[in-house]
Amino acid sequence: MLLYFVGQVLPYIAGAIFLIGVIYRVAGWLKVPVPFQLTLFPAPTSGAGRIAAVGTEVLLFKSLYNNDKNLWLWAWLLHVSLAMVILGHIVGIYFLMNQFTLIGLSASASQTVSAFLGTVFGLTLLISLIVLFYRRLVNPEVKQLSDPADYIDLLFILVIAITGNHMRLPGVEVDLPAVKAYLGSLLAFGPAPIPDSGVFIAHFVTVMLFMIYFPFSKMLHFAGFLVNRAMLVEAAPVYPTPAGTPLRSSFAGARAPVADSGQAKGVQA
Amino acid sequence: MKIPLHMAKEKDLQAAGLRAVPEEEKQQALVKGIDQYRQWARSLMVMLETCTKCGACANACHSYLGTGDFNNIPAARADLFRKLYKRYFTWTGKTIGRYIGAEDYDAETLAKWVTYFYQCNECRRCAVYCPFGIDTAEITIAARSIMTALGVVPRFMTGVAANMIKTGNNMGIPKPATIDCCEFMEDEMKEETGLDIKIPVDKPDSDILYIPSSADFFSNVDTMIGVAKFFHAIGANWTIPSTVLEAANFGLLFSMDAMKEQNQRMREAAKMVGAKLVVQGECGHGWRAAKMYTEGANGPAPFGLVHILDYAYQNMDKLKFEKLPWRVTLHDPCNYARAGDIIEQPRELLKACVSEFVEMTPNRERNFCCGGGSGILMDEMMDIRMQLGKKKAEQVKELLPLDFFATPCSICKAQLPHVMKFYGMEDLKMGGVMDVVGKAIVLA
Incomplete structure (x- = not known):
């Protein structure tokens, strides 16, 4: 009964809360206008430049690199290893660790490389989480800034990383084809019973709980990052205002505190 | 508190x-x-x-x-x-x-x-x-x-707002005083150059509306003189408005409604004289308010808008300079570098006007604020203002001796003399970039 709930009901509850929650919060930001350009100079002036500017922030954490190389190292390692781990889950499980045969490796070589990369990134994630948790405790400014949730967030991911890495320990066997078949059944909305493996269930359940926690937490910083950066690289206003430029918000039209000179007439929001 | x-x-x-x-x-x-x-x-x-x-x-x-x-x-x-x-x-x-x-x-x-x-x-x-x-x-x-x-809200801010409502500028300067002050500056320039350089007030059919900082009529007269000489040199048809003798927009610093109102004054002044181009004087947050907030707060604008340092830079090929034998550094006002896209223009102007230009570290968009930004200029805040200016003082101290410290923003100009004095650099000469342009420019 409990296994039925955990294996065949909880994943849908978690998935729904995760998706709806994230969309609800991000949509809540996006429906609010940006009444003024918040361009931070020097700013890119072309579309490609804007993509490049945000792209280097996303991929390399450029601002943080320029500011604090120590924090950058661990934060960057954490996020890169996390991204690699997520990617590794998708391809490693789908191809049953044979994904590197696609680039010419033999099946056994592919499985060795897959296991090696999984271990490297899994351990990198674990170590960078511990370092950042330690930093939060010992850096006096960061310690004073931190809320309980800031520690819990790190611990939560730490538990996921530990239970995940646990499955890689020598002597711990997880039936990968069974996991693949199970996850496939969930995605096909015809849930099969969860594989009967304690270490897998522990990892799977913490991930499900984290997905439920996610939209209520500041894990949403990944989306805030993009929405924020998009505002900072917006093109600066051009004067005279080109014909046909829409009003940015109702503030520009209706609520004039002094009599309007008529220049904005006819474009009331 | x-x-x-x-x-x-x-x-x-x-x-x-x-x-x-x-x-x-x-x-x-x-x-x-x-x-x-x-x-x-x-x-x-x-x-x-x-x-x-x-x-x-x-x-x-x-x-x-x-x-x-x-x-x-x-x-x-x-x-x-x-x-x-x-x-x-x-x-x-x-x-x-x-x-x-x-x-x-x-x-x-x-x-x-x-x-x-x-x-x-x-x-x-x-x-x-x-x-x-x-x-x-x-x-x-x-x-x-x-x-x-x-x-x-601080009394300092409401005082500025009340002056703004009464006179259209932060200092509360009425129109007759503005005209007197312009005549005084015209006489000064006549004495110095022998030329009739005008500072027109409310002149109809002007191509350019120049919005000075009201402080340029008290403590920073050299900035206004530099601007007048520049407009004279390029033969501009320009005027200043008595109704909005203020590039600053303190509204941005305490009330978005007041910000909108001040930008509206600028628009109306431009319409009144028929100006196609509004040129903003040396004021940091005022430039940000005009450039970055006019469209958002007041809707589409029918005129061009440019900063005096950008405009002078664009017209550099029409200007002749005799380099001053000075060692000069530049303080990047926050609202120019990070918020207003005025980064290289003052450097190019200074390099053309003085013999030695040195950068402080860090500079451009990484520069530290003077400590007076956002209108923290209250006398009662002097102790805190000196703490806020500490990083700036350290930056400048590394570059001594200097002949001139260019601080092209009225708030920086009001704050930094106190900071320099407090940190033992009271002899340092300071002022705007247009002050330097005005001194180096060769007029025909």
């Missing part, structure tokens, strides 16, 4: 067209103010909800570095706002508030807000260093604007 700021009283508020919310209604009004603002500007919500408290902003902020006060760390400053925001507008804040750092409104709330949102210079340096680009200036602008609507 931990800072000696003089707050506006009932009559000060009235003179500025504001009113005080009764004490017992303040909590409700503050929560309502936050609610309105968060539905008005996306930046507030996103920036409040994205911070991960990594602490990368601490050493980027001159206010924290100068005062050593924890709450002057940008993330901590924003947290004073964030705690309330979480408590009243997030589901987790309402239920498990302590866990995520939410806090109820209490008797200390507004005192803390005044104390720390008036030690933020809105310089945007933290936005350059924050991995998310969180701009604490956005939080400060919101907090100050919300407090002003409650009648919680």
